[in-house]
Amino acid sequence: MSSTIVAMAHTADPGFVPPGIGDFNYPPIFPGTAVEWVTKPLLASVLAAVLVFVFFTVGARKRALVPGRFQFAVESTYTFIRNGVARDVIGHGFEKYVPFLVTVFAFIAVNNLFGIIPLIQFPTLARFGFPLMLAICSWLVYLGIGIRRAGFFGYFKSVMFPPGLPVFIYPLLAPIELLQVLVVRPFSLALRLTANMFAGHILLLLFTLGGTYMLTNENLVLKVLAPFSLAGAIGLTSFEAFIEVLQAYIFTLLTALYIAEAMSEEH
Amino acid sequence: MSLTYLASSGVISAEESISALVPKTEELIVGLLGFLVLLWLLKKFAYPQFEATFQERTAAIEGGIEKAEKAQAEAAAALAQYQAQLADARGEASTIRSEAQAERSRIVEEARSEATAAAEQVTSRAAAQMEADRLAAKAELSAEVGRIALDLASRVVGEALSDDARARATVDRFIADLESSSQEGNR
Numbered sequence: 001m002s003s004t005i006v007a008m009a010h011t012a013d014p015g016f017v018p019p020g021i022g023d024f025n026y027p028p029i030f031p032g033t034a035v036e037w038v039t040k041p042l043l044a045s046v047l048a049a050v051l052v053f054v055f056f057t058v059g060a061r062k063r064a065l066v067p068g069r070f071q072f073a074v075e076s077t078y079t080f081i082r083n084g085v086a087r088d089v090i091g092h093g094f095e096k097y098v099p100f101l102v103t104v105f106a107f108i109a110v111n112n113l114f115g116i117i118p119l120i121q122f123p124t125l126a127r128f129g130f131p132l133m134l135a136i137c138s139w140l141v142y143l144g145i146g147i148r149r150a151g152f153f154g155y156f157k158s159v160m161f162p163p164g165l166p167v168f169i170y171p172l173l174a175p176i177e178l179l180q181v182l183v184v185r186p187f188s189l190a191l192r193l194t195a196n197m198f199a200g201h202i203l204l205l206l207f208t209l210g211g212t213y214m215l216t217n218e219n220l221v222l223k224v225l226a227p228f229s230l231a232g233a234i235g236l237t238s239f240e241a242f243i244e245v246l247q248a249y250i251f252t253l254l255t256a257l258y259i260a261e262a263m264s265e266e267h
Numbered sequence: 268m269s270l271t272y273l274a275s276s277g278v279i280s281a282e283e284s285i286s287a288l289v290p291k292t293e294e295l296i297v298g299l300l301g302f303l304v305l306l307w308l309l310k311k312f313a314y315p316q317f318e319a320t321f322q323e324r325t326a327a328i329e330g331g332i333e334k335a336e337k338a339q340a341e342a343a344a345a346l347a348q349y350q351a352q353l354a355d356a357r358g359e360a361s362t363i364r365s366e367a368q369a370e371r372s373r374i375v376e377e378a379r380s381e382a383t384a385a386a387e388q389v390t391s392r393a394a395a396q397m398e399a400d401r402l403a404a405k406a407e408l409s410a411e412v413g414r415i416a417l418d419l420a421s422r423v424v425g426e427a428l429s430d431d432a433r434a435r436a437t438v439d440r441f442i443a444d445l446e447s448s449s450q451e452g453n454r
Contacts, residue, residue: 021287037293045294049301056309060316065327078317099314103306128287129294134302198287 016213019205024126024198044124048110056106081105081252089256090263097259100141104134105252108193112244115201116237123244126197128190131251135190138255143181146262155262185258189251196247200240207233412445413438 026039059074067075081102086094108125115123125131146155159181160174211229214222416438 024287042293042297045298045301049305053305053308053313056313060313060320063316063320063323065320065324075317075320078314079321082317099306099310102314103302103309107302107305127291127294129290129292130298132290133295133298137299137302194288 016210019202019209023205024201026122040120041122041124041127041130044114044120044122045111045130047120048107048114048124051110052103052106077106078102085249085252085256089253090260093263097141097256100138101252101256104138104255105248108134108251109245109248112197112248113241115197115204115244116240123197123201125193126201128194131190131193132186134193134251135186138189138251138258139186142255142258142262145259149263185254189254193247193251196243200236200243204233204236204240207236409442409446413442416441 026041028036029038029040029043030036055074056078059071059078062068062071064071082098085105086098086101090097108131111124111130113123114120115126125134143155146159149155150158156178160177161170162173162177165173207229211226211233214226214229217223217226417434420434420438
C-alpha cells in the first residue's frame with residue numbers, strides 16, 4: 001500500500017511528500033538565541049522525566065496500607081519491575097538494582113508513549129542519542145558489577161574464557177565474547193529501541209499523512225480509499241501503544257539479564 | 268524497505284539517512300542528565316517509601332493473622348473452660364442428688380424407728396396401766412367379795428359375825444380357795 005502511495009506521489013501534482021528522516025529533525029524552538037539547541041524531543045525527554053518523577057513520588061507519598069486506585073497503579077508499576085524482572089531474573093541481592101531498573105523502564109515507557117500522545121506525538125527515543133545514553137548507563141552498570149566482583153582482569157577472563165570448554169574453541173570464542181560484552185550489547189539495546197520507535201513513527205506518519213493527502217486529492221478513487229488509510233492509522237496507534245511499552249520492558253529485561261550474568265560466578 | 272526506497276528515490280539524501288544514527292551532543296547530555304537526576308530523585312523520595320509501605324503491609328497482614336489466631340485460641344480456651352465448668356456442675360448436681368437421697372432414707376429410717384419406739388412405749392405404758400388397774404380392781408374386789416360374803420353369811424346364819432375372829436379366818440380361807448381355784452381356772 002505504501003508503495004502505491006509513493007508511486008502516486010510521482011504522478012500527482014503538487015505530489016505527496018512521504019514521511020522520511022526529515023520528520024525526525026526538529027527545528028530549534030528559540031532560533032537565533034543562546035538556547036538554539038532546545039528542540040521538541042529535548043523538551044519532551046525532560047517532560048518525561050518530570051512526569052515519571054511526579055507519578056512515583058505522588059504515588060509513594062500517601063503510603064496507605066490499603067491503597068486507593070492511583071496508589072495501587074503506581075505500586076503495581078513498581079512491583080511489576082521489582083518482582084517480575086529484578087527479583088525473578090537477578091535473584092539473590094536484586095534489591096540494589098530495583099531503583100535503576102524501575103527508572104529505566106518508566107523513563108523509556110513514558111518517552112515511547114509520547115509517540116501516540118496528542119500534541120507531543122513524537123517518540124523521543126526515536127532520536128538515537130537518548131537510547132544510546134540509556135544503553136551506556138546499563139553497560140556501565142553491568143561492567144561495574146562484573147569488575148567489582150572479579151576484578152578487572154578476572155572479569156574479562158571469565159567473559160572471554162568460560163571454563164569447561166575444549167581449548168581449541170577459545171581462540172574463536174574469546175574475541176566474540178569480548179565484542180559481545182563491550183560493543184554488541186549496548187548497541188543492540190540502543191538500536192533495537194530506536195529502530196522500533198523510528199519505524200512505528202514512520203508508519204503512523206505514512207497512514208495519517210497519506211490519508212489526509214488522499215482525502216484532499218481531487219481523484220475520487222483516492223477520496224473513497226482515504227478513510228481506510230485513516231482507520232489504519234487509528235488501528236496502528238493501539239498497536240504502537242503496545243510496542244512502546246513492550247520495548248521498554250525488553251530493554252529493562254535485557255539489562256536485568258546482563259546484570260544477573262555479571263553477578264554470577266560462572267559465565 | 269521503505270527507507271531504502273526513500274533514499275534511492277531521492278526524497279532524502281544519503282547524508283540525512285546516516286544522520287538518524289548520529290547522536291546530537293545536546294541530546295546525549297540532556298538524556299543522560301535527565302535520566303540520572305530522575306534516578307537520584309526517585310531513589311531519594313519514592314522507592315524507599317514503596318519498600319517501607321510493602322513492609323508495613325506485610326507486617327499488618329501478619330499481625331492480623333496473628334491476632335486472629337490468638338482470638339481463636341482464646342475462644343477454644345473459653346470453650347474448654349465452659350465445658351469443664353459444665354462437667355463440674357453436673358458432678359456437683361449428682362453428688363447433691365445422691366446426698367439428698369441418702370438424707371431422705373436416713374430421715375425415713377429415723378422416723379420409722381422413732382415411731383416404733385413411741386409405739387412400744389405406748390404399748391408398754393398401756394400394759395402397765397392395765398396391770399395396775401387389774402391389781403386395783405382385784406384388791407377392791409377381794410375386799411368387796413369378803414364384805415358381801417360376810418353380809419350374806421350373817422343374813423343366812425342370822426347373827427353378826429362381823430367381829431368374830433373365826434368368821435374372819437373362815438372368810439380369808441374361802442377367798443384364798445377362791446383365788447387358787449380361779450388361778451387354776453385361768454390356766
